[in-house]
Amino acid sequence: MDKRDYKNMWVYIEHDGKTVSTVSLELCCEARKLCDVTGDKLIAVMVEGLPESEVKKIRECAIDGMMIVSGTGYETYNNDAYTNLFTVLCQKYNPSAVFVGGTTNGRDFAPRFAARLNTGCTSDAIQVVYNPESGDIEFIEPAVGGKMMAVITVPVLRPQVGTIRPGTFKYEPAGEKANIEVIHEAVNFDPAQSRTKVLKFVPEADDGSVNLAEEEVIVCIGNGITGAEKLPKYQELAELLGGKVGGTRPMFDRGILPFKQMIGQSGVVVKPKLMISFGVSGAINHTAGIKDAGLVIAVNADPEAAIFGVADYGIVGDMDEICDLMIAALKAR
Numbered sequence: 001m002d003k004r005d006y007k008n009m010w011v012y013i014e015h016d017g018k019t020v021s022t023v024s025l026e027l028c029c030e031a032r033k034l035c036d037v038t039g040d041k042l043i044a045v046m047v048e049g050l051p052e053s054e055v056k057k058i059r060e061c062a063i064d065g066m067m068i069v070s071g072t073g074y075e076t077y078n079n080d081a082y083t084n085l086f087t088v089l090c091q092k093y094n095p096s097a098v099f100v101g102g103t104t105n106g107r108d109f110a111p112r113f114a115a116r117l118n119t120g121c122t123s124d125a126i127q128v129v130y131n132p133e134s135g136d137i138e139f140i141e142p143a144v145g146g147k148m149m150a151v152i153t154v155p156v157l158r159p160q161v162g163t164i165r166p167g168t169f170k171y172e173p174a175g176e177k178a179n180i181e182v183i184h185e186a187v188n189f190d191p192a193q194s195r196t197k198v199l200k201f202v203p204e205a206d207d208g209s210v211n212l213a214e215e216e217v218i219v220c221i222g223n224g225i226t227g228a229e230k231l232p233k234y235q236e237l238a239e240l241l242g243g244k245v246g247g248t249r250p251m252f253d254r255g256i257l258p259f260k261q262m263i264g265q266s267g268v269v270v271k272p273k274l275m276i277s278f279g280v281s282g283a284i285n286h287t288a289g290i291k292d293a294g295l296v297i298a299v300n301a302d303p304e305a306a307i308f309g310v311a312d313y314g315i316v317g318d319m320d321e322i323c324d325l326m327i328a329a330l331k332a333r
Contacts, residue, residue: 001156001157001158003096003135003156003158005094005158006094006095006096006158006159007040007041007094007095007096008035008040008041008042008043008064008065008093008095008096009031009034009035009038009040009041009042009043009095009096009097009098009099010043010044010045010067010095010097010098010099010159011024011027011028011031011042011043011044011045011063011098011099011100012024012045012046012086012098012099012100012101012106012110013028013044013045013046013050013058014100014101014103014105014106015046015049015050015054017049017050018050018051018054019054020050020054020055020057020058021101021103021166022166022167022171022211022213022214023101023102023103023106023164023165023166023167023213024044024058024101025057025058025061025171025173026101026164026166026167026168026169026170026171027099027100027101027164027169028042028044028058028061028062028063029061029169029170029171029172029173029174030099030128030164030169031097031099032061032062032063032174034097034128034130034137035064037130037132038096038130040096040097041064041065041181042061042062042063042064042065043063043064043065043066043067043095043183044058044061044063044065044066044067045066045067045069045086045089046058046066046067046068046069047068047069047070047074047085048068048069048070056176057173059176059177059180060173060174060175060176061173061174062173062174062175062176062177063177063180064177064180064181065180065181065182065183066180066181066182066183067089067183067184067185068182068183068184068185069085069089069184069185069186069187070184070185070186070187071085071186071187071188071189072188072189072190072191073188073189073190073191073194074189076198077105078189078191078194078196079108079109079112079196080189080193080194080195080196081189081191081194082105082109082113083109083112083113083116084113084187084189085113085187085189086098086109086113087113087116087117088187089185089187090113090117090159091117094158094159095158095159096158096159096160097137097159097160097161097162098110098159098160098161098162099128099162099163099164100161100162100163100164101163101164101166102123102124102163102164102165102166103166104259106163107123107124107163110123110161110162110163111123111161111163113161114161117157117159117161118157119154119157119158119159119160119161120152120154120157120160120161121161121162121163122139122141122152122154122161122162122163123141123162123163124141124163124164124165124265124266125139125140125141125152125162125163125164125165125168126140126141126142126164126165126168126269126288127139127140127141127168128140128162128164131153134153134155136153136154136155136160137153137154137160137162138151138152138153139151139152139153139160139162140152142265142284142285142288165268165269166213166268166269167212167213167214167268167269167270167271167289168269210244210260210261212244212246212260212261212263212268212270213268213269213270213271215243215244215246215270215272216242216243216272216273216274217238217241217242217243217244217272217273217274217275218238218243218244218245218246218263218270218272218274218275218276218293219234219235219237219238219241219243219244219245219246219275219276219278220245220246220247220248220263220275220276220277220278220280220290221234221245221246221247221248221251221256221257221278221279221280222247222248222250222251222277222278222279222280222281222286222300222307223248223250223251223254223279223280223281224278224279224280224281224300224301224319225251225256225278225279225319226320227256228254228255228256230320231245231256231257233320233323233324233327234278234323236327237276237323237326237327237330240327240330240331241274241276241330243272243274244261245257245261246261246262246263246268246270247261247262247263248262248263248264248280248281248283248286249262249264249266249267249285249286252267263286263289263290264285264286264287264288264289264290265284265285265286265288265289266285267289268289269288269289269290269291269292270289270290270292270293271292271293271294272293272294273294273295274294274295274297275290275293275294275295275296275297276297276298276299276326277296277297277298277299277300277307277311278299278300278319278322278323279299279300279301279319280298280300280305280307281300281302281305281306281307282298282305282306282307282308282309282310283306287306287307287310290310295312295313296310296311296312296313297311297312297313297314297315298310298311298313298314298315299314299315299317299319299322299323300314300315300316300319301316301317301318301319302316303316
């Protein structure tokens, strides 16, 4: 394999038929910076069916080209269909790198098509750097429980595949280019070849409008909460502040909050202007997800809690009592 035969960087554009996912736009903006250094073209790859108003958002990320795929088997997300799709496209076009958002679906199919191409896939990277000496992309991510940062490269094989956590990069569109190449590809996948099928779809019970990566105010709940029955008061506080509720990994493990509201190393990276943390210990695998937060206020009964080391203001006390006081003060105003 000659690495020089592989050119251009791809970003998979994930969408639900109505809206493009924010992480896809974030990746386009970051990949644009890499391409400006390497000289590669930035190609957005998507399955057809997105409204033109959303397609315009992609174009405004200064992409050089857009590959629009049509075909059977993509009515709903299917691991086998998308694995086959990217295997076929990569074998035809030989991209140097493929970036996929670290969503539930992205994490599902990216390593599988990478394996079919006999290349590597880095999962949940929080930084990507181009090394001009080696010509490789360095994927950087927390390792050993967040105690160290690992630098992962794919030095021999191509394409270089990586999934990136939502909220890691900023959505900073550089503007639409005058000439954008549009490539149409038809790749059919026989649904009968799929090993899975959708039997039923049940929407999540939580607020579907929650997208913590874009929230300016977050009330974060940690393992200090005694039970799910206490959650409404924190939701009320978040609502009064014009924000949403998020949580640490134990909140998901205990069934108190859904996965999409988990903040940290195995959840979402957030950058709110204000974060109020209640009962959060401050473990590194959580604080890795709040490094770009603005003002952080921590409430914890333990004066030695590690969260106070990253907070701008700390309050030692019972989290429920402090929450009640904050709610009362806001209502009084």
